Amino acid sequence: MTGASGTVGRHLVPRLTAAAVRVRALTRDPERAKEQAGELVRGDLRDPESVAAAARGATAAFLVWPFPTVDGAEETVAALAGQVGRVVYLSSAAVRDVPGAGPQSPGRPDGEIEAMLVRSRVRHTVLRPYGFAANALRWAAEIRAEGVVRDYGGAAGLNPVDERDIAEVAARVLTGDGHDGARYVLTGPEALTRAEQVRIIGEAAGRPTRWEEIPRGAARERMLADGWPASIADGALDFLHARIGDPEPVTDTVRRVTGRRPRGFRDWAAEHAARFR
Numbered sequence: 589m590t591g592a593s594g595t596v597g598r599h600l601v602p603r604l605t606a607a608a609v610r611v612r613a614l615t616r617d618p619e620r621a622k623e624q625a626g627e628l629v630r631g632d633l634r635d636p637e638s639v640a641a642a643a644r645g646a647t648a649a650f651l652v653w654p655f656p657t658v659d660g661a662e663e664t665v666a667a668l669a670g671q672v673g674r675v676v677y678l679s680s681a682a683v684r685d686v687p688g689a690g691p692q693s694p695g696r697p698d699g700e701i702e703a704m705l706v707r708s709r710v711r712h713t714v715l716r717p718y719g720f721a722a723n724a725l726r727w728a729a730e731i732r733a734e735g736v737v738r739d740y741g742g743a744a745g746l747n748p749v750d751e752r753d754i755a756e757v758a759a760r761v762l763t764g765d766g767h768d769g770a771r772y773v774l775t776g777p778e779a780l781t782r783a784e785q786v787r788i789i790g791e792a793a794g795r796p797t798r799w800e801e802i803p804r805g806a807a808r809e810r811m812l813a814d815g816w817p818a819s820i821a822d823g824a825l826d827f828l829h830a831r832i833g834d835p836e837p838v839t840d841t842v843r844r845v846t847g848r849r850p851r852g853f854r855d856w857a858a859e860h861a862a863r864f865r
């Protein structure tokens with residue numbers, strides 16, 4: 589496993605060990621990750637030799653590529669593909685399949701990594717989640733301090749997917765058959781505007797919480813001041829603008845793969861309420 593300590597991976601490790609799968613996790617810092625179940629191996633995703641050494645003898649690998657560019661990815665994908673029979677890659681719903689051109693995600697590495705997996709000829713399955721429910725934790729400090737989130741795009745309709753559902757799907761794919769070549773687009777059960785998400789968090793936390801819309805230009809200035817590259821900030825703002833009046837879709841993939849309804853944002857907010865108080 590790569591990304592075992594991450595937002596999705598930390599829910600995947602216990603699911604795999606519960607299914608009697610032996611897990612070996614690559615981490616940059618085994619000391620920091622030592623509470624985690626399974627065997628820990630020091631390594632770096634950008635050091636393909638360490639990736640190959642960690643994967644030696646494994647039957648399958650869970651791959652994350654948590655970087656903004658593909659620099660070094662081809663070597664790492666090749667190193668993994670040379671060791672394991674199967675790869676499950678945590679991609680994103682930003683990837684589109686373009687006839688004749690393959691998976692594409694302009695400005696993001698996910699599409700190119702998917703293409704590398706195809707070229708490597710390793711058996712693989714791709715998970716393409718929409719935004720994680722856990723992204724709402726970015727609002728926690730503002731909500732705790734003032735009970736308000738000031739941002740652009742409150743009317744943008746997003747469909748947050750619970751990271752535990754992504755882990756559940758990954759566990760099913762890693763431990764079951766019939767998933768080779770699948771591209772699983774994962775969503776929650778319903779689209780909600782960002783302002784609705786903030787209201788739901790307030791209800792769960794037991795305190796009034798509201799959205800305060802700010803102009804796009806002000807949001808952009810703040811992002812640049814926070815160190816976002818202009819192209820990424822503009823891409824994120826364009827994305828939100830496009831979702832106003834055209835919310836993200838709902839897929840039935842979580843239910844098809846796990847047999848269960850996807851967890852809703854209200855459940856997620858209730859379980860994480862303490863983080864917003």
Ligand SMILES: NC(=O)c1ccc[n+]([C@@H]2O[C@H](COP(=O)([O-])OP(=O)(O)OC[C@H]3O[C@@H](n4cnc5c(N)ncnc54)[C@H](OP(=O)(O)O)[C@@H]3O)[C@@H](O)[C@H]2O)c1
Pocket residue numbers: 590591592593594595596597614615616617621631632633634652653654655678679680681716717718719720723
């Ligand atoms: N957030 C979203 O809404 C969203 C939506 C769709 C797709 N995604 C995709 O999800 C992926 C991130 O997954 P996540 O959120 O579960 O992870 P995360 O919480 O961002 O954690 C990053 C993980 O990557 C590992 N890592 C970071 N740099 C590393 C390096 N140089 N070498 C080895 N390991 C390294 C970390 O392990 P150690 O610290 O233990 O080394 C950690 O486990 C990204 O590719 C992102 O595009 C995110």
